Amino acid sequence: xxxxxxxxxxxxxxxxxxxxRQTEQFLNGEISDDGYRNxxxxxxxxxxxxxxMLRVAVPYGILNSKQIQKLAYIARTxxxxxxxxxxxxxxxxxxxxxxxxxxxxxxxAKVQMHAIQTSGNCMRNTTSDHLAGVCVDExxxxxxxxxxxxxxxxxxxxxxxxxxxxxxAVSGSRDDRAATQFHDIGLHLVENTAGEIGFKxxxxxxLGRTPVIGQVIKPFLEKKHILxxxxxxxxxxxxxxxxxxxxxxxIKILVKEETLEKFNEMVEKEWLLIxxxxxxxxxxFEALKSHxxxxxxxxxxAEDNTFxxxxxxxxxxxxxxxxxxxxxxxxxxxxxxxxxKHPQTAPGDLTAEQLDVIAxxxxxxxxxxxxxxxxxxxxxxxxxxxxxFALWQSLEAENLATPNIGTATDxxxxxxxxxxxxxxxxxxxxxxxxxxxxxxxxxxxxxGDVKIxxxxxxxxxxxxxxxxxxxxxxxxxxxxWYQITLGGSSSNEAAIGExxxxxxxxxxxxxxxxxxxxxxxxxxxxxxxxxxxVNRVGIDPFKAKxxxxx
Amino acid sequence: xxxxxxxxxxxxxWTYVSDDAPVVSGNIxxxxxxxxxxxADLSKHAGNLGVRLSSTDDVTSLGSDLGIFALIELxxxxxxxxxxxxxxxxxxxxxxxxxxxxAIGKFLSDQTFYLSRVGVNAFEPENLPQAHAxxxxxxxxxx
Numbered sequence: 001x002x003x004x005x006x007x008x009x010x011x012x013x014x015x016x017x018x019x020x021r022q023t024e025q026f027l028n029g030e031i032s033d034d035g036y037r038n039x040x041x042x043x044x045x046x047x048x049x050x051x052x053m054l055r056v057a058v059p060y061g062i063l064n065s066k067q068i069q070k071l072a073y074i075a076r077t078x079x080x081x082x083x084x085x086x087x088x089x090x091x092x093x094x095x096x097x098x099x100x101x102x103x104x105x106x107x108x109a110k111v112q113m114h115a116i117q118t119s120g121n122c123m124r125n126t127t128s129d130h131l132a133g134v135c136v137d138e139x140x141x142x143x144x145x146x147x148x149x150x151x152x153x154x155x156x157x158x159x160x161x162x163x164x165x166x167x168x169a170v171s172g173s174r175d176d177r178a179a180t181q182f183h184d185i186g187l188h189l190v191e192n193t194a195g196e197i198g199f200k201x202x203x204x205x206x207l208g209r210t211p212v213i214g215q216v217i218k219p220f221l222e223k224k225h226i227l228x229x230x231x232x233x234x235x236x237x238x239x240x241x242x243x244x245x246x247x248x249x250x251i252k253i254l255v256k257e258e259t260l261e262k263f264n265e266m267v268e269k270e271w272l273l274i275x276x277x278x279x280x281x282x283x284x285f286e287a288l289k290s291h292x293x294x295x296x297x298x299x300x301x302a303e304d305n306t307f308x309x310x311x312x313x314x315x316x317x318x319x320x321x322x323x324x325x326x327x328x329x330x331x332x333x334x335x336x337x338x339x340x341k342h343p344q345t346a347p348g349d350l351t352a353e354q355l356d357v358i359a360x361x362x363x364x365x366x367x368x369x370x371x372x373x374x375x376x377x378x379x380x381x382x383x384x385x386x387x388x389f390a391l392w393q394s395l396e397a398e399n400l401a402t403p404n405i406g407t408a409t410d411x412x413x414x415x416x417x418x419x420x421x422x423x424x425x426x427x428x429x430x431x432x433x434x435x436x437x438x439x440x441x442x443x444x445x446x447x448g449d450v451k452i453x454x455x456x457x458x459x460x461x462x463x464x465x466x467x468x469x470x471x472x473x474x475x476x477x478x479x480x481w482y483q484i485t486l487g488g489s490s491s492n493e494a495a496i497g498e499x500x501x502x503x504x505x506x507x508x509x510x511x512x513x514x515x516x517x518x519x520x521x522x523x524x525x526x527x528x529x530x531x532x533x534v535n536r537v538g539i540d541p542f543k544a545k546x547x548x549x550x
Numbered sequence: 551x552x553x554x555x556x557x558x559x560x561x562x563x564w565t566y567v568s569d570d571a572p573v574v575s576g577n578i579x580x581x582x583x584x585x586x587x588x589x590a591d592l593s594k595h596a597g598n599l600g601v602r603l604s605s606t607d608d609v610t611s612l613g614s615d616l617g618i619f620a621l622i623e624l625x626x627x628x629x630x631x632x633x634x635x636x637x638x639x640x641x642x643x644x645x646x647x648x649x650x651x652x653a654i655g656k657f658l659s660d661q662t663f664y665l666s667r668v669g670v671n672a673f674e675p676e677n678l679p680q681a682h683a684x685x686x687x688x689x690x691x692x693x
Contacts, residue, residue: 007690018687022660030680035658038630121630151692157667158639158693161632238636273644 001062001369002147002291004112011155012114019043020102027099042122042160044115045101049421054093054101055118056108058372060128060146060170061089065359065368070111072355078104083355085340085348087412087462088167089127089372090118094419121249122160123153123234127169129177130373133292134381136329140189140197142172144288145226148280152227159234163241164249166234167206179374179490181205181214182466184251185233192220199226203233203263204255209458211465211496212252215260217267223285225271228278232271236263294330295367295382301332304386316403317392323403323445325388332385336366338378338395339402339410343435346428347413348376357398365391374463375412375451377405408450408517409438412463416456416473417480423456425473425480425506430454433510438517447517450530453488466490468531469516470497471509482509486516486542487534501543515545554662554682555650555672562674564600564621579621582607593618602654605633609640616647624670626655635668642669663687 004012019039026036037047044055056071063071071091075083078100084092096104108114118125126149133141149168153159159166171178172189180186186202199221205214221229233251240258242248255263311318324337338358340348350358358378362370365387366380373379378400383391395401404410411434414420416427431454438444453467457474464470470485482504485497504512517530519542524533534542551562564577569584573592579600585592592599600621603609612619622641624634634653641647652672653665659681662673666685675681 011688011690011692014688014690018660018684025680030677031658035629035660039658039660121632154692155664155688156693157664157691158635159632160664161630161635161661163632235636235639238632243631243633 001064002059002143002288008151009109009112012109012112012116015043015114015116015155016102016105016109019105023098023102038120040101041120042117043101043105044118045098046119047421048094048419049417050095050419052096052098052101053419054096054104054115055086056091056093056113056115057118057125058089058091058113059150060126060132060143061130061372061374062143063370063372064111065362065370067111067113068355068359068362068370070107070113072352072359074104074107075350075352075355081352083350084346084415085350085372085376085378087374087376087414088125089130089374090125091372092415094415116154117160119165120160121162121164121166123156123162123166123168126150126153127167127178127183127374129171129173130371130379131177131326131335131381132172133294134328134330134333134335135173136327137174138172138329139174139191140172141289141292142170142178142187142189143292144285145172145187145189145199145223146170147288147291148226148284149230152230156234159238162234162238163243164246164251166237166251168230174492176490176492179463179466181494182207182211182463182490183214185230186214187226190220196222198222201229204252204260206250206252207460207463207465208250209247209460210250210252211460212256213494213496215255217260217264224279224281225275227280228275229267229271231274231278232267235270236266240266297330297333297382298384301330301384301386303332304384307385307388310389314389316396317389319441319445320392320396320401320403321388323407324401324405325383328382334383334385334388336380336383336388336391337373337405338380338400339405340377340400341404341410342399342402343409343432343439345399346415346418347411347431354398354400357394358400361391361394375410377410403441404444406449406451407444408447408452408469408513409435409444411452411454412467413454414456414461420456420461422459423473424458424475425456425482427454427456427462427471427473430471430473430482430506430509434513437510437514447521448529450517450520451489452513463490464488465496466494467497468534469513471513474503476503480506482506482512484509484512484516484546486539487531489531498539500539501547504546512546516542519545551674552678553652553672553674554678554685555652557685559678559682564598566602566623577620579623582611585615589615600650603637605631605637607637609637609645612645616641616645619647620649621652622647622649623652623654626653626657629656629658629661635664638665638668638670659684660687667691667693 169183201218202214371379454471455462466488488497577598598620602623
């Protein structure tokens with residue numbers, strides 16, 4: 001993974017010093033509330049229902065074991081022993097004290113971490129494929145480009161006060177696991193007819209209140225022009241994006257109001273003026289790539305097949321292998337998902353003890369590296385097949401081996417009314433109820449790939465509009481209700497879910513999800529997945545059953 | 551009144567003349583609208599000339615007039631309005647404006663570092679010592 005150089009380290013230390021001073025000035029009444037609010041947001045500090053929340057950046061979802069240990073230390077020392085993985089691969093603490101946040105940031109800086117631009121109307125942490133560099137369907141490893149973008153976006157002097165937040169995602173594989181079609185800018189590494197690799201650039205995608213699928217603005221951009229092209233889009237957005245209404249301030253609205261054709265003309269004109277001066281040199285690309293060379297894999301890893309024997313003897317291990325691991329590009333290695341969706345815990349939550357164990361397991365079995373996923377799980381990406389059984393046993397002991405990756409209980413879920421000051425409704429409690437009705441693992445595995453995404457308000461942090469089943473909490477006269485959508489997807493076949501009907505009462509939502517899954521089982525043909533069935537039969541059969549008694 | 555210019559605290563030598571006020575002697579700054587309306591008369595002014603831009607003014611509209619000005623003020627109506635940052639970039643880097651670019655109005659002291667990186671070299675802040683102290687918050691940067 002990327003290792004900081006001297007200047008990278010100086011920059012984050014100077015940022016800590018700056019935030020320490022800003023916080024002291026605020027506590028002494030020397031900065032206005034509104035001024036401090038915007039400064040703290042740019043350091044990941046929100047004020048939530050119970051007090052401050054700190055969002056720590058995990059650039060493109062990659063962590064090393066030292067960083068995991070530091071996250072554990074912070075959870076123990078400054079929080080209530082917990083942290084939470086977000087839908088943008090970041091880490092959140094829900095219980096820090098404001099006056100201690102500069103100290104937390106100083107601790108993070110010791111392990112090359114920070115919370116810069118994890119909130120606020122600025123360029124946010126760049127996200128990517130959690131299987132980057134190890135998956136079998138990769139065109140090119142996106143991580144060097146993610147790091148280039150991380151550096152360029154960090155403290156960019158011109159674009160820190162944008163009309164609204166701005167998110168960039170990069171994918172380098174054929175299957176889009178980074179939801180690039182739902183980002184302000186989505187970058188997809190592609191190969192052109194001449195065999196060269198460049199970027200397909202999408203613009204104007206986004207979730208939240210008005211979900212929009214991004215449109216292709218440049219089918220093929222030479223890699224050396226990536227920064228100039230991003231800068232051109234950002235400058236046009238900064239100058240012309242709407243600032244009169246926060247709900248119309250995202251770039252998707254600018255693209256829609258101007259039309260893609262006109263927006264493209266504006267960007268192209270700007271880009272041609274800056275293209276040559278901002279060209280990225282081959283030497284810079286090579287230097288970045290040198291941080292992401294493949295690990296020193298054991299060439300004989302495939303020879304030890306004892307895990308097959310374990311699978312044969314232990315059906316729980318076999319189930320875990322089937323659901324929580326995927327093929328690695330190197331023979332004899334496997335990619336392992338750590339499920340943070342144990343039925344008894346809030347989706348994405350981790351304790352300090354679990355973090356310490358994960359750091360240790362990463363050191364022992366996966367070259368000391370851990371990844372976070374936008375579905376709020378973790379990944380050990382480089383596990384030798386001969387280590388799988390021992391790893392599974394350790395994960396099982398920590399409740400990190402629930403064999404539910406990609407199933408209906410692998411829900412993504414925002415903190416909801418329990419923590420968030422924006423929320424209209426609870427989400428964690430509903431996740432628990434859904435878990436209770438889906439407690440039969442065989443049924444769950446029979447249903448297969450179903451992505452349930454649940455947000456406690458319109459802001460859509462859990463990306464409900466692209467869930468195969470989306471659940472959105474709404475407030476009706478002080479009572480929590482839930483709207484259901486079906487058929488959304490953030491993968492290659494991007495789609496926004498269709499609303500099933502009127503919102504469902506809190507006590508009925510879990511059973512409504514149960515009914516929807518039953519309808520799927522009745523309606524599916526052969527090997528059809530949930531999404532394929534919904535796309536074929538439409539929402540009516542689901543609607544008929546869910547609202548049968550209304 | 552003191553301002554920050556080129557990292558130093560100096561006395562301000564400019565007077566802003568509002569749209570309905572008579573022109574005074576010395577270095578004067580006017581709104582873009584007044585400049586456009588009274589260009590011929592103002593060009594004869596004995597002192598130096600400056601123009602005050604709001605975040606919604608189009609800097610490209612200044613064209614060849616840029617050479618006449620010794621000062622361009624970027625007036626922040628709200629510190630959240632980041633358009634002034636792009637205006638400064640364009641004036642300094644695209645149109646190669648050589649004179650003083652001054653941030654005025656409701657910007658934050660903590661924005662002076664960023665502003666200096668996009669070409670602003672003078673500041674008329676609410677809190678002078680605070681703004682001066684934050685101007686050099688960072689010794690390194692990526693852009």
